[in-house]
Amino acid sequence: MKTRRNFIKHAGLLSAATLIMPQLSMASAKNSKYGVQLYSFRDGMLKNPKKTLEMIASLGFKEIESAGSNKGYYYGLSPAEMAKTCQALGMSLTSGHVHLDDKFERTMADAVASGQEYLICSSLPTEGQTIDNYKKVAEQFNKAGEACRQHGLKFGYHNHEYEFETENEEVLYDVLMDNTEKELVHMELDLGWVVVAGKEPLHYFKKYPGRFPLWHLKDMDMHEKESTEFGKGVLDVPLMLELKELSGVQHIYIEQEEYSSTPFESMQHNMNYLRNL
Numbered sequence: 001m002k003t004r005r006n007f008i009k010h011a012g013l014l015s016a017a018t019l020i021m022p023q024l025s026m027a028s029a030k031n032s033k034y035g036v037q038l039y040s041f042r043d044g045m046l047k048n049p050k051k052t053l054e055m056i057a058s059l060g061f062k063e064i065e066s067a068g069s070n071k072g073y074y075y076g077l078s079p080a081e082m083a084k085t086c087q088a089l090g091m092s093l094t095s096g097h098v099h100l101d102d103k104f105e106r107t108m109a110d111a112v113a114s115g116q117e118y119l120i121c122s123s124l125p126t127e128g129q130t131i132d133n134y135k136k137v138a139e140q141f142n143k144a145g146e147a148c149r150q151h152g153l154k155f156g157y158h159n160h161e162y163e164f165e166t167e168n169e170e171v172l173y174d175v176l177m178d179n180t181e182k183e184l185v186h187m188e189l190d191l192g193w194v195v196v197a198g199k200e201p202l203h204y205f206k207k208y209p210g211r212f213p214l215w216h217l218k219d220m221d222m223h224e225k226e227s228t229e230f231g232k233g234v235l236d237v238p239l240m241l242e243l244k245e246l247s248g249v250q251h252i253y254i255e256q257e258e259y260s261s262t263p264f265e266s267m268q269h270n271m272n273y274l275r276n277l
Contacts (some may be wrong), residue, residue: 005214020215028254034274035063035094037216037228037255042069050085055264057089058169059271065253066096068122069070073098073107079114094251095214097122108151118214118251119148120156121189129263132188138179145184156186156214164197171199177208188209189247190255191229192218202243210248215240216255226258229266230273238277 035054038045044052046069056064064086066073073096074082095118098107100129111119121144124137141157148155152233158182163173177187189212191201205212219233220226230237246251259266 033062036061036255037253039067045075079110083114100125134175141185158188161193161197188214191218192220206245212247229269
């Protein structure tokens with residue numbers, strides 16, 4: 001496991017990366033359109049989605065990624081109403097976490113109605129930490145990606161830490177990457193879970209350049225193994241933003257699942273951190 005300090009010490013890796021992609025200026029980092037994963041505000045979204053979206057907009061977020069809830073993927077709102085509410089607040093609904101299940105046809109139809117671009121499978125659809133299972137899942141993902149493409153959508157997958165386990169010295173996440181078609185399966189890399197798994201995001205940026213159009217930007221407390229505010233954990237957030245072009249990222253969603261106080265205050269800290277880089 002690399003600590004934040006050790007990460008910085010790997011400046012040579014950053015120098016190598018600049019041979020592949022142009023250096024980002026701090027100004028461009030400050031002007032990025034950051035998004036938020038709504039699981040970060042899950043309680044508020046269930047109680048009063050429109051008021052919670054107003055609070056989110058006040059923090060400066062410009063993109064929204066929805067998540068599943070006991071009121072559905074749009075928190076009791078219709079897909080069109082969810083999109084309209086975001087638009088009225090100067091935000092856009094660009095992605096949503098979903099399940100790849102027997103209701104996927106309806107999920108795609110709702111996504112079309114909402115105007116969002118991405119449907120992201122939020123967890124592995126079948127159990128089994130084996131190479132064979134991950135190859136089967138890759139086939140499922142390719143088919144789902146083709147189905148989404150026919151609806152004008154893009155399909156993707158969001159990792160946790162377990163995908164980075166190994167079988168026969170092969171990393172299972174790499175098996176998934178190697179057996180999915182990049183035109184059909186768009187990876188959302190959760191940088192926090194990559195670090196928790198003992199891996200470095202830079203390794204994946206370099207091994208699969210351009211394969212990660214979406215990120216979850218999430219700092220992690222390694223003692224508690226849970227998310228924390230930017231600058232308090234092990235993820236080198238400034239370095240990640242300097243390398244974003246190498247990864248191919250187009251949508252950066254901030255997600256925090258645990259809080260030192262409230263979701264609003266934690267996200268306010270995170271946005272201030274980004275503005276003050």
